[in-house]
Amino acid sequence: MTALSISERATARPRREAFYRARTSAAAIPAIVLVIVMVGPFVWLACLSFVSEGHLSLANYQRMIDNPSYWKIIVATFQLSAIVSILTVILGYPTAYLIKLLPPRLATIALGCVLVPFWTSLLVRTYAWMVLLQRNGVINDALIALHIVDTPLRMANTMGAAVVGMVHIMLPFLILPLYASMKAIDPDLTRAAAGLGASPTRSFFQVFLPLSLPGVFAGMILVFVLCLGFYVTPQLLGGGNVVTISMKIQHNVAMYADWGAASALGVILLLAIALIPLVAKAMGAAYAWRMR
Amino acid sequence: MSNAAIHVPHSHRAWLYVLVSIVFVFLLVPIFIVIPMSFSDSKYLEFPPEALTLQWYRTFFGSNEWLAAARNSLSVAAVATLISVPVGVGAAYALNEARGRLFVLLRFFLLLPQLIPVVLAAIGVFFLYIRLNLVNTFAGIVVAHSALCIPFVVITVGAGLKTFDKAQENAARTLGASRLRAFWDVTVPQIRLSIIAAVIFSFITSFDEVVIGLFVAGGSNTLLTRLMFLSLRDQLDPVIAAISSILIVISVLAIAVFVALQRPGREAAR
Numbered sequence: 327m328t329a330l331s332i333s334e335r336a337t338a339r340p341r342r343e344a345f346y347r348a349r350t351s352a353a354a355i356p357a358i359v360l361v362i363v364m365v366g367p368f369v370w371l372a373c374l375s376f377v378s379e380g381h382l383s384l385a386n387y388q389r390m391i392d393n394p395s396y397w398k399i400i401v402a403t404f405q406l407s408a409i410v411s412i413l414t415v416i417l418g419y420p421t422a423y424l425i426k427l428l429p430p431r432l433a434t435i436a437l438g439c440v441l442v443p444f445w446t447s448l449l450v451r452t453y454a455w456m457v458l459l460q461r462n463g464v465i466n467d468a469l470i471a472l473h474i475v476d477t478p479l480r481m482a483n484t485m486g487a488a489v490v491g492m493v494h495i496m497l498p499f500l501i502l503p504l505y506a507s508m509k510a511i512d513p514d515l516t517r518a519a520a521g522l523g524a525s526p527t528r529s530f531f532q533v534f535l536p537l538s539l540p541g542v543f544a545g546m547i548l549v550f551v552l553c554l555g556f557y558v559t560p561q562l563l564g565g566g567n568v569v570t571i572s573m574k575i576q577h578n579v580a581m582y583a584d585w586g587a588a589s590a591l592g593v594i595l596l597l598a599i600a601l602i603p604l605v606a607k608a609m610g611a612a613y614a615w616r617m618r
Numbered sequence: 619m620s621n622a623a624i625h626v627p628h629s630h631r632a633w634l635y636v637l638v639s640i641v642f643v644f645l646l647v648p649i650f651i652v653i654p655m656s657f658s659d660s661k662y663l664e665f666p667p668e669a670l671t672l673q674w675y676r677t678f679f680g681s682n683e684w685l686a687a688a689r690n691s692l693s694v695a696a697v698a699t700l701i702s703v704p705v706g707v708g709a710a711y712a713l714n715e716a717r718g719r720l721f722v723l724l725r726f727f728l729l730l731p732q733l734i735p736v737v738l739a740a741i742g743v744f745f746l747y748i749r750l751n752l753v754n755t756f757a758g759i760v761v762a763h764s765a766l767c768i769p770f771v772v773i774t775v776g777a778g779l780k781t782f783d784k785a786q787e788n789a790a791r792t793l794g795a796s797r798l799r800a801f802w803d804v805t806v807p808q809i810r811l812s813i814i815a816a817v818i819f820s821f822i823t824s825f826d827e828v829v830i831g832l833f834v835a836g837g838s839n840t841l842l843t844r845l846m847f848l849s850l851r852d853q854l855d856p857v858i859a860a861i862s863s864i865l866i867v868i869s870v871l872a873i874a875v876f877v878a879l880q881r882p883g884r885e886a887a888r
Contacts, residue, residue: 349716356706356708362746364739365734365742366746368745370745439646440645442869446866447826447843449826453652454648454649454652457663457859458648562847572735575738580832585741596734599735
């Protein structure tokens with residue numbers, strides 16, 4: 327070994343260590359800041375939810391059991407999310423399937439059409455539905471012009487309006503990943519089914535549909551979980567006739583500065599959001615195991 | 619083509635075409651119908667408009683309140699993007715290079731703001747800012763928005779780095795480039811598209827954010843979305859149709875620019 331390479335090595339090691347340190351801090355510093363700004367305060371609040379009048383207590387949670395209005399809000403949130411995720415799958419599955427069948431050029435255009443709403447402001451899309459569904463809005467005008475109804479329907483500020491707006495916002499969240507997972511299904515399998523004499527309908531229901539179910543399931547859970555925490559759209563389209571957990575949290579903090587009640591609800595919301603995908607995963611694993 | 623072997627006549631799929639057309643109408647029409655409606659002279663925004671007018675646009679551009687909110691939103695989004703993109707690129711680079719349990723944990727923390735419901739993040743931020751006297755300050759809003767944007771940058775740039783061949787950066791270093799120089803001259807141009815995507819995503823994420831702004835962006839630092847939300851909660855102000863139309867045109871243009879940038883890049887890569 328020459329003297330030069332030895333001296334090179336001597337400087338290379340501290341330099342490499344400096345690089346490793348810089349690399350770790352590049353990830354660690356923003357992670358710490360994110361935790362301080364976004365996560366830490368909520369964890370603090372979650373701890374405070376177990377304190378009432380200066381003592382460790384479950385009063386904030388007891389209230390949710392004693393006060394039926396809290397229970398109603400929790401049930402309504404789950405119902406709303408379930409309805410929206412089922413409707414999103416019913417509309418999204420055929421769409422993803424057709425995009426998969428389209429020739430590449432048309433598929434790109436179709437995906438572009440799904441991306442436009444995805445990147446349009448959530449508030450703008452919610453506003454569009456508020457305008458369309460209002461008493462003298464386009465939809466009521468059309469229904470009256472077609473003599474389907476005589477007097478304008480009351481569509482604004484209802485649960486139905488919230489559902490329509492939320493399905494509109496959730497569809498891209500289902501279609502895009504579902505399309506990707508359908509693309510990944512081996513086309514030879516449906517070809518083999520056809521080769522063995524299955525009709526297209528039969529090969530779809532017996533081969534393609536079961537293979538696409540994990541993607542459907544994953545997309546539906548994602549939509550459900552996103553809906554559980556949704557605030558803007560159900561607030562504006564429901565117009566006070568729909569109250570979800572996140573609205574109650576916002577209300578408790580902004581109106582009454584009741585941090586205890588708000589964070590107890592927040593803990594329940596967070597638990598639901600963390601546990602539902604885990605339970606779903608376990609159920610999916612059990613299903614896959616049974617299908618072996 | 620994946621369906622080459624199975625020939626299904628188009629007529630057998632008619633129901634599928636009809637259903638999916640309805641879905642596309644449902645997805646797109648509500649967005650684009652706002653634009654012609656914003657020119658309607660009726661307060662209820664008729665469609666088709668009986669008479670055309672620019673009065674809602676005039677109201678918007680004549681209102682100091684709306685304009686100040688729009689300016690605030692633009693500056694917050696710009697500064698949040700300027701912070702979150704470099705920070706996110708650095709973090710994505712580190713996560714891509716390093717292995718080990720520490721980095722799995724760091725990745726989880728970096729993605730966390732996207733995993734928790736925004737209402738919970740918002741009350742947490744509000745709770746913290748009350749103690750730090752940051753409520754309704756520009757700095758406070760920028761920090762909260764940057765935190766919300768960083769996960770997007772980490773995901774987008776991380777995906778770009780996965781497809782990048784690290785050997786090229788090593789080759790540059792063997793040829794005598796410093797790490798920084800190799801990163802800047804070799805890696806960055808290759809992941810250019812992911813970085814552009816990250817810039818667009820960050821800007822839109824901050825600009826469109828509503829809930830955190832509702833809690834911590836009041837007073838003279840109010841944001842456009844906050845003002846729109848508060849106004850919509852009381853009544854359907856037609857000025858919002860004009861603002862919405864402007865926002866729709868901007869997002870369609872942003873997508874178009876991105877698609878246009880993507881095309882030649884892809885061909886050059888082949």
